[in-house]
Amino acid sequence: MTNTVQAGASAPAAGPDRIPRPSQGWYRDPETGAKLRRVTTILGQGFPKPELVFWAANLTAADAFATLPTLVSASLRPAEREAAYDWLRKGHIRKKDERGDIGSAVHDLVEAHVLGEPLPEALLHDPEMAPYLENFLQFVADWEVVFEASEMTVGNFADGWAGKLDYLFRSRLIAAALRVPADTLFIGDTKTGGELDEKGVYPEAGLQMSAYRRAEVAWLRDGSKVPMPAVHSTGIVLHLRPEGYRPHPLLCGDDVYEAFLHVQQVAEFKRVLSKSVVGEALALPATVTERAA
Known part of the structure; x- marks a missing residue:
């Protein structure tokens, strides 16, 4: 579905304006008007990340000592x-903004390659991006990866969410490593944070992929809507760094999706109900105050 996956009978082409676009944590389906919560927003609001507290504290301490005078x-x-x-x-x-800029740029490079489009000129001649592209191409060659979708919007109307998956692909070598049929379709994601020898891939990536795996529909680039194709319950996160790459298998089956639905409930609590849980402090009635006086 490069969007190229043939996922059952596709709807007539409706134009790219029919693809839901993210805005302020939501996707709106232009065809039905339905609002679907953004998967990354759900994870950001409903999944605790205590390691970020320590990361921020360590970064502040490092900045302080580096600029102490x-x-x-x-x-x-x-x-x-x-x-x-x-x-x-x-x-x-x-x-975080700096890492986000790099992550977005890498995703643009990957998407252009997957779609067979010219690489963005600004990124093609960026020396900072060169090792990411080189290592990505090495991953594709080493593991004989064949892509079938890239940056595809998917959604689940029953559970009320939508998101954009990185890519769908097949790889006989990855399939062999996981002992599954050679033509297995996998869902994939790219992460660029951390270092190869340190943390850079976290369990919430499995939650994210489990949602995309359970999408009901996918929107092709021409705006047509098709059923989400069946993908394996193990996804692949490509940890892509200037110094190399590592493909990590992550579980994203139905049990992980059940956990995602719990995260969605927590996020919804924080968005709505949490604002009315704590009431105003109580004051003694005037009669009691007068009696005390």
Whole structure:
């Protein structure tokens, strides 16, 4: 479904404007008007990530020691103190934005390759992107990967969510490693964070892929809507870094999807019900106050 997967009888071409687009945590189906919660928003609001607290604290400490003379000098000048404090406390935001920019750029490179389109000119000549592209192409060659969809929007109207999966693919070598039929269709995702020898692939990626696997429908690039093809209950996360790559199998079967639905409930609690759980502090009735006086 490069979108090229033939997933049953496809609907007549309706134009790309029929593909739901994300906006403020939602997808809206232009055809039906239905609002579907964005999968990444559900995971962001409903899945705890305690490791991010330690990551942010470590990053702040590293920034502080790296700029210690400047911070000490700023602390002696009230006019500079607030700006230095603000810079220090937002270090994790700067780093997250930087990683997000790299991740988005890598996804653009991967998508162009999968679709057989020219690589974006700005990225093609970016020396920072070159090793990512080289390692991605090495993964494709090493594992004989054949792609069948890229950046495809999928949704589940019954459970109320939608999202955009990275790609669907087949690989006889990955299938052999997992001891499944050679023509098995896998769902894949690319992660660019961390280091190859450290954490960079986390369990929530399995939750995300389990949702996409259980999509009811998928939208092709021409805007037509087709049934989501059957994919295996193990997905592949490609951990892609400048120093190399590693393909990680992640479970994304029905049991993992059940956990995703619980995460969705927590996210919905935080979005709606949590705002009315805590009431205003109670005050003693006026008669009791007067009696006490």
